[in-house]
Amino acid sequence: MSEGPIPAYVDVRKAFGQALSLSGSVSLELLPRFRECLASDQARVGVNLSFSVDPDTGQRQITGDIEAQVEMTCQRCLQAVGLELSDSIRLALLVSEDQVASLEPEWDPWICTEPKLELAELVEEQLILALPIVILHDDAACIDKLEYEAVPEAEGAENEPGAASPFAVLSELKAKTAKTAKKAAKAKKAK
Ligand SMILES: [Zn+2]
Numbered sequence: 001m002s003e004g005p006i007p008a009y010v011d012v013r014k015a016f017g018q019a020l021s022l023s024g025s026v027s028l029e030l031l032p033r034f035r036e037c038l039a040s041d042q043a044r045v046g047v048n049l050s051f052s053v054d055p056d057t058g059q060r061q062i063t064g065d066i067e068a069q070v071e072m073t074c075q076r077c078l079q080a081v082g083l084e085l086s087d088s089i090r091l092a093l094l095v096s097e098d099q100v101a102s103l104e105p106e107w108d109p110w111i112c113t114e115p116k117l118e119l120a121e122l123v124e125e126q127l128i129l130a131l132p133i134v135i136l137h138d139d140a141a142c143i144d145k146l147e148y149e150a151v152p153e154a155e156g157a158e159n160e161p162g163a164a165s166p167f168a169v170l171s172e173l174k175a176k177t178a179k180t181a182k183k184a185a186k187a188k189k190a191k
Contacts, residue, residue: 006047006123009116012093015051016060023048023064030120034127039080040071047123049089060093062110066126072135077142087130091122 006024014020026045028035035041049064067086074081092107094100100109110122136142 006049006119008120009118010051012060012112012115012117015117016053016093019050019052021048021050026120026123031124031127034124037072037128037131038070039073043068043070045123045127047089049119059107061107062089062091062093062122064089066123066130068127068130072131074135074137074142076136079137079142081135081137081142083132083135085127085130087126089126093117 004024006022006026008030010020010022024047026047028038028041028043028045031045035043045066045068047064047066049062052061052063053059054061065086065088068084070083070085071080072083073079090107091110092103094103094109094111095113097111100111103109
């Protein structure tokens with residue numbers, strides 16, 4: 001995968017007419033909704049995209065794959081956890097919502113009525129769909145860390161009424177996570 005950034009957009013007619021293939025990186029700055037889900041800006045996003053027209057049906061198709069290395073917040077210990085996301089892309093370019101119903105199930109719809117196709121928007125949607133619902137460290141160090149940090153905070157709370165308990169922090173995070181999940185569900189619905 002090339003290290004250079006992909007273009008911000010492609011001309012729809014040219015991309016499909018010339019069977020364009022491109023690969024490269026996408027800056028987090030172009031992915032504001034995805035960035036909100038992350039624990040840090042330590043991220044690398046790479047994408048391969050190929051544009052083609054089905055010779056039989058004339059359907060315009062975007063295929064490829066997406067890879068990202070990101071840091072998210074562990075829902076158990078609240079520390080950063082490194083994740084590798086990857087997903088394949090199989091999108092059919094549609095010009096109206098009405099065409100979604102007749103789309104074959106192996107294709108996901110991507111509606112674009114403009115002569116330009118914004119690539120960051122497309123990449124961001126695929127990344128959000130690739131995010132896991134539950135984010136946890138998969139090693140024992142995560143639980144050890146939680147127990148170690150929870151004890152002194154709980155003692156401190158007795159002396160200082162009103163100090164945030166680790167559980168309050170956790171429930172706040174859960175509420176935030178629910179919001180994010182809702183957003184993802186919304187994004188899915190919108191497709
Ligand atoms: Zn953890």
